Amino acid sequence: MRWGLVLAILVIWEAVTRLGSLNPIIVAPASVVLLQVFRILFGDTTVPNFYLNTAITLGEVIASYLITIVLGVFLGFVFASSKLIGDAFEPILLVLYAIPKIILYPLLILILGIGALPNIVFGVLLGVFVVIFNTSAGLRQVEPNYLRLAHSLGYSERAIFFKVVLPAAAPTIMAGLRLGFGYTIIGVITAELLVVSVGLGWLIDNATVNYLTAQLYALVLITLGIGVAGNSLFGAIERRWVK
Amino acid sequence: MPIIEVRGVSKTYEDPVTGRKTRTLDNVSLAAKENDFLILLGPSGCGKSTLLNIIAGLVPHDADGGEVRVEGKRVTGPNPKLMAYMFQDPVLYPWRTVLRNVEFGLEALGLDKAQRHERAFQYLRMVGLEDFANYYPRQLSGGMAQRVAICRSLALETDIILMDEPFGALDEQSRIILGDELVEIWRRVRRTVVFVTHSLTEAVYLGERIVVFSARPGKIKVEIENRIERPRRLGEPESSRMVDALWGHLKGESLIAIKRARAEEERLELPQE
Amino acid sequence: MTRREHQLSLLIRASAIVLLLVLWELAVRLGWIDKLFLAGPIEAALRLGPVASKVAPDILATLVEFGSAFCIGIALSVTLGFAINQSPYATAVFRPLLVLGVTVPKVTLLPLFLLWFGIDKTPIIIFGALSGFFPMVVNVMAAGTEVKPNQLLLARAMGYGRFDILRKVTFPAMLPVLSSGMFYACNAAMMGVFIVELGIARQGLGVVVHGYAVTFRTPDLYAAVLLTASITVAINMALWYLARYFGRWRR
Numbered sequence: 001m002r003w004g005l006v007l008a009i010l011v012i013w014e015a016v017t018r019l020g021s022l023n024p025i026i027v028a029p030a031s032v033v034l035l036q037v038f039r040i041l042f043g044d045t046t047v048p049n050f051y052l053n054t055a056i057t058l059g060e061v062i063a064s065y066l067i068t069i070v071l072g073v074f075l076g077f078v079f080a081s082s083k084l085i086g087d088a089f090e091p092i093l094l095v096l097y098a099i100p101k102i103i104l105y106p107l108l109i110l111i112l113g114i115g116a117l118p119n120i121v122f123g124v125l126l127g128v129f130v131v132i133f134n135t136s137a138g139l140r141q142v143e144p145n146y147l148r149l150a151h152s153l154g155y156s157e158r159a160i161f162f163k164v165v166l167p168a169a170a171p172t173i174m175a176g177l178r179l180g181f182g183y184t185i186i187g188v189i190t191a192e193l194l195v196v197s198v199g200l201g202w203l204i205d206n207a208t209v210n211y212l213t214a215q216l217y218a219l220v221l222i223t224l225g226i227g228v229a230g231n232s233l234f235g236a237i238e239r240r241w242v243k
Numbered sequence: 244m245p246i247i248e249v250r251g252v253s254k255t256y257e258d259p260v261t262g263r264k265t266r267t268l269d270n271v272s273l274a275a276k277e278n279d280f281l282i283l284l285g286p287s288g289c290g291k292s293t294l295l296n297i298i299a300g301l302v303p304h305d306a307d308g309g310e311v312r313v314e315g316k317r318v319t320g321p322n323p324k325l326m327a328y329m330f331q332d333p334v335l336y337p338w339r340t341v342l343r344n345v346e347f348g349l350e351a352l353g354l355d356k357a358q359r360h361e362r363a364f365q366y367l368r369m370v371g372l373e374d375f376a377n378y379y380p381r382q383l384s385g386g387m388a389q390r391v392a393i394c395r396s397l398a399l400e401t402d403i404i405l406m407d408e409p410f411g412a413l414d415e416q417s418r419i420i421l422g423d424e425l426v427e428i429w430r431r432v433r434r435t436v437v438f439v440t441h442s443l444t445e446a447v448y449l450g451e452r453i454v455v456f457s458a459r460p461g462k463i464k465v466e467i468e469n470r471i472e473r474p475r476r477l478g479e480p481e482s483s484r485m486v487d488a489l490w491g492h493l494k495g496e497s498l499i500a501i502k503r504a505r506a507e508e509e510r511l512e513l514p515q516e
Numbered sequence: 517m518t519r520r521e522h523q524l525s526l527l528i529r530a531s532a533i534v535l536l537l538v539l540w541e542l543a544v545r546l547g548w549i550d551k552l553f554l555a556g557p558i559e560a561a562l563r564l565g566p567v568a569s570k571v572a573p574d575i576l577a578t579l580v581e582f583g584s585a586f587c588i589g590i591a592l593s594v595t596l597g598f599a600i601n602q603s604p605y606a607t608a609v610f611r612p613l614l615v616l617g618v619t620v621p622k623v624t625l626l627p628l629f630l631l632w633f634g635i636d637k638t639p640i641i642i643f644g645a646l647s648g649f650f651p652m653v654v655n656v657m658a659a660g661t662e663v664k665p666n667q668l669l670l671a672r673a674m675g676y677g678r679f680d681i682l683r684k685v686t687f688p689a690m691l692p693v694l695s696s697g698m699f700y701a702c703n704a705a706m707m708g709v710f711i712v713e714l715g716i717a718r719q720g721l722g723v724v725v726h727g728y729a730v731t732f733r734t735p736d737l738y739a740a741v742l743l744t745a746s747i748t749v750a751i752n753m754a755l756w757y758l759a760r761y762f763g764r765w766r767r
Binding site for chain 3: 005026027083084085087088089091092094095097098099100101102103104105106107109110111179182183185186189190193194204205207208213216217220223224227228231
């Protein structure tokens with residue numbers, strides 16, 4: 001059913017562009033775009049260094065995500081471990097979350113210059129909150145009965161943490177990691193498109209200013225595809241892990 | 244004329260996923276007279292709750308000639324002016340206070356604000372909860388919540404009250420206390436009560452007439468009049484004899500029901516995430 | 517939480533903020549970071565007034581754009597989400613696509629948007645609406661499960677018709693989840709609006725910030741960012757408290 005929907009959209013797209021009188025600079029037909037996608041993936045030389053730039057973007061995503069995980073989980077732990085600290089910083093975190101981080105982006109550029117670094121940092125800014133919230137929530141909301149049972153069986157605090165708290169919190173934490181991944185990707189790609197320097201963002205900008213419409217559409221699809229693939233991959237990993 | 248008449252009613256349930264048809268009620272006929280306290284007793288899955296839902300108009304019965312009449316008229320849908328319905332789960336709306344929950348049914352009856360308020364309070368006093376009018380459901384214990392639900396049903400001032408295992412989720416003491424209160428109120432306001440339960444002791448303690456169901460497909464096995472004098476006491480010999488007699492009818496059916504539940508393993512398939 | 521704990525946590529919070537501000541100011545005063553890149557909090561705060569009065573029309577422009585984007589996004593998502601909820605089949609089909617839509621980097625479509633809608637208010641509003649649409653529609657679909665079947669059955673037994681049931685049972689049950697969803701949707705819509713503004717717009721807070729950044733007017737830049745942050749945080753926190761208010765009958 002879902003594929004039917006996709007097919008229908010492609011058909012309509014093709015029909016509208018071929019039959020209608022839309023400006024060819026604005027829309028390219030589906031068939032041409034799909035053709036471009038294949039050409040790009042198989043080494044079309046009109047796209048400068050496709051795989052290199054993709055690798056750069058992916059590299060940024062991975063670096064950004066690693067930092068996000070480490071920072072997010074660490075802070076999540078800190079906020080969960082001490083009720084006082086957690087309660088004290090919760091409003092601060094909330095306010096920080098409420099700021100649309102994009103507005104800080106010019107500051108980032110100013111301080112870090114143009115290049116991969118601001119993109120990585122921006123990805124972290126977007127992704128870290130979800131990870132912190134989920135980690136601390138997951139750790140704090142372990143069923144009290146689970147803990148009571150472990151205590152009654154004589155386990156030490158340390159043992160309880162590793163045998164009970166961690167496994168019980170795992171699904172929530174994993175969900176946070178998954179969402180964080182999604183947001184990190186959004187952050188990195190947004191940053192790349194906003195101040196263009198390298199990576200997929202640069203390729204897309206290149207196609208835009210040179211009015212390579214079909215190529216632009218193709219690159220957009222590919223980027224979207226990467227975003228979707230990344231999220232699906234993550235979802236699959238999560239399902240395997242959290243049995 | 245009986246206030247509730249059920250004649251030749253059957254119910255076949257068709258599973259929307261597997262298409263399998265299950266007959267839950269088979270040609271059931273019974274009647275309740277005014278001010279009756281009628282008990283529907285039977286093993287799980289025997290269709291007693293289904294019959295109650297049919298009487299309430301919430302579920303249609305099979306269109307094969309059976310009919311249900313309440314106060315002489317055929318039942319085609321819910322009729323809150325005639326019948327009040329109670330679940331095992333009190334179903335109090337968590338976003339409304341106790342008072343507003345009791346008023347919930349009254350809003351449908353078209354009473355204005357002052358009238359609703361007055362009637363709600365009147366019945367809250369009857370169940371002894373007037374001090375909790377502004378509490379939220381999450382602040383109430385199970386017994387209190389069920390008491391509010393009873394209050395809500397009473398406030399509708401219907402001639403008939405239908406109750407589906409209302410005390411099922413409560414602890415035994417609450418069951419006994421609420422049962423006493425229910426009987427007390429029933430004698431005072433003179434309404435007809437139809438009460439579904441699977442508890443033999445509850446049936447004997449509360450009911451005037453007890454209808455015993457067979458295992459699925461539900462048929463009526465026997466109707467027993469309970470003439471034990473009120474106020475009834477737990478453990479008195481007459482009651483124990485009646486419980487024993489009921490068990491004699493019920494035991495075989497219960498065994499069938501239990502065996503069937505294990506053998507058929509009907510499990511609901513939840514939609515994929 | 518006891519009074520003492522409450523006061524203590526307030527103290528920690530306040531000290532943390534103060535500490536941060538002090539460090540920030542020191543970083544500038546002592547030259548740890550070049551003045552070109554960093555303006556101290558005091559200086560930024562001083563510039564707040566003049567900047568605010570000067571960019572008042574831009575503030576208005578952004579608010580109008582955001583307001584429209586948010587309203588359109590919410591209206592569409594609530595109607596669509598509600599409609600989909602009515603059919604389990606539709607839910608099964610559309611839910612994965614919509615959930616996907618939340619985490620897909622929609623900003624990738626931005627160049628296309630600019631191609632289609634030109635450089636005007638239109639792409640800003642549409643993109644903002646789109647950004648807010650997806651999280652909200654997923655939220656509406658999740659809120660649909662907040663109503664328990666027994667609650668609906670009871671209302672039917674009381675003789676309420678479809679519309680009354682929607683009004684008296686379905687909507688109040690869904691309200692807490694819906695209002696917290698609005699908070700997230702608002703955040704997302706703001707992001708969407710600013711992304712486009714920073715890129716191409718002629719009027720609006722995003723443009724202002726961008727302008728100060730490229731001309732290296734650092735104190736003004738920080739003031740503008742502070743201004744924008746305050747306004748957006750105010751709106752978001754208002755929604756947050758609204759969500760808390762509507763959820764007060766829960767745990």
